[in-house]
Amino acid sequence: MPISYVSFQVAEIAFTAFNLERASDCTYDWVKIFNGTTEVMTKCGTSSPGTFTSSGNTAKVEFHSDSSETRTGFSATVNFVDGGG
Protein backbone atom coordinates (compact mmCIF):
# COMPACT_ATOMS: atom_id res chain seq x y z
CA MET A 1 0.00 0.00 0.00
CA PRO A 2 1.52 3.31 -1.01
CA ILE A 3 2.11 5.98 1.56
CA SER A 4 0.64 9.25 0.39
CA TYR A 5 1.97 12.65 1.25
CA VAL A 6 0.37 16.02 1.28
CA SER A 7 2.92 18.51 0.13
CA PHE A 8 2.95 21.89 1.76
CA GLN A 9 4.84 25.10 1.37
CA VAL A 10 6.84 27.12 3.82
CA ALA A 11 7.62 30.82 3.81
CA GLU A 12 11.17 31.90 3.13
CA ILE A 13 11.69 35.51 4.18
CA ALA A 14 15.01 37.00 3.10
CA PHE A 15 15.96 40.40 4.47
CA THR A 16 18.01 42.27 1.90
CA ALA A 17 18.40 45.51 3.83
CA PHE A 18 18.02 46.25 7.50
CA ASN A 19 18.65 49.50 9.33
CA LEU A 20 16.43 50.41 12.27
CA GLU A 21 16.98 52.53 15.34
CA ARG A 22 19.29 50.68 17.67
CA ALA A 23 18.52 49.94 21.31
CA SER A 24 19.98 47.27 23.55
CA ASP A 25 16.56 45.75 24.16
CA CYS A 26 15.02 46.84 20.82
CA THR A 27 12.43 48.80 22.73
CA TYR A 28 11.96 51.65 20.23
CA ASP A 29 11.94 50.35 16.66
CA TRP A 30 11.84 46.67 15.91
CA VAL A 31 10.93 43.85 13.60
CA LYS A 32 9.46 40.71 15.10
CA ILE A 33 9.23 37.45 13.20
CA PHE A 34 6.66 34.83 14.03
CA ASN A 35 6.79 31.22 12.98
CA GLY A 36 3.07 30.61 12.71
CA THR A 37 1.91 32.40 15.87
CA THR A 38 5.10 31.79 17.85
CA GLU A 39 7.49 34.70 18.16
CA VAL A 40 10.98 33.59 17.20
CA MET A 41 13.03 36.78 17.05
CA THR A 42 13.07 40.51 17.63
CA LYS A 43 15.62 42.57 15.71
CA CYS A 44 16.67 46.21 15.60
CA GLY A 45 19.67 48.34 14.69
CA THR A 46 21.64 46.78 11.84
CA SER A 47 21.29 43.24 13.19
CA SER A 48 19.50 41.75 10.18
CA PRO A 49 17.33 38.69 10.70
CA GLY A 50 19.00 37.24 7.59
CA THR A 51 16.85 34.58 5.99
CA PHE A 52 14.08 33.02 7.99
CA THR A 53 12.23 29.91 6.91
CA SER A 54 8.99 28.97 8.61
CA SER A 55 8.29 25.43 9.68
CA GLY A 56 4.65 25.58 8.55
CA ASN A 57 2.71 27.51 5.95
CA THR A 58 2.24 30.68 7.98
CA ALA A 59 4.63 33.32 9.21
CA LYS A 60 4.33 36.93 10.27
CA VAL A 61 6.60 39.94 10.18
CA GLU A 62 5.62 42.75 12.53
CA PHE A 63 7.23 46.17 12.38
CA HIS A 64 7.04 48.85 15.02
CA SER A 65 8.55 52.30 15.18
CA ASP A 66 8.25 55.20 17.54
CA SER A 67 8.27 58.92 16.89
CA SER A 68 12.00 59.56 16.97
CA GLU A 69 15.01 58.68 14.82
CA THR A 70 14.36 57.87 11.19
CA ARG A 71 16.50 55.30 9.42
CA THR A 72 16.15 53.54 6.10
CA GLY A 73 14.16 50.62 7.50
CA PHE A 74 14.18 47.19 5.93
CA SER A 75 13.30 45.34 2.80
CA ALA A 76 12.66 41.67 2.38
CA THR A 77 11.57 39.21 -0.23
CA VAL A 78 9.12 36.44 0.51
CA ASN A 79 9.05 33.17 -1.34
CA PHE A 80 6.88 30.17 -0.75
CA VAL A 81 8.85 27.05 -1.29
CA ASP A 82 8.05 23.38 -1.14
CA GLY A 83 8.55 22.26 2.42
CA GLY A 84 8.65 18.62 1.41
CA GLY A 85 6.34 15.97 2.72
Ligand SMILES: [Ca+2]
Ligand atom coordinates in the same frame (compact mmCIF):
# COMPACT_ATOMS: atom_id res chain seq x y z
CA1 LIG B 1 12.44 55.25 16.39
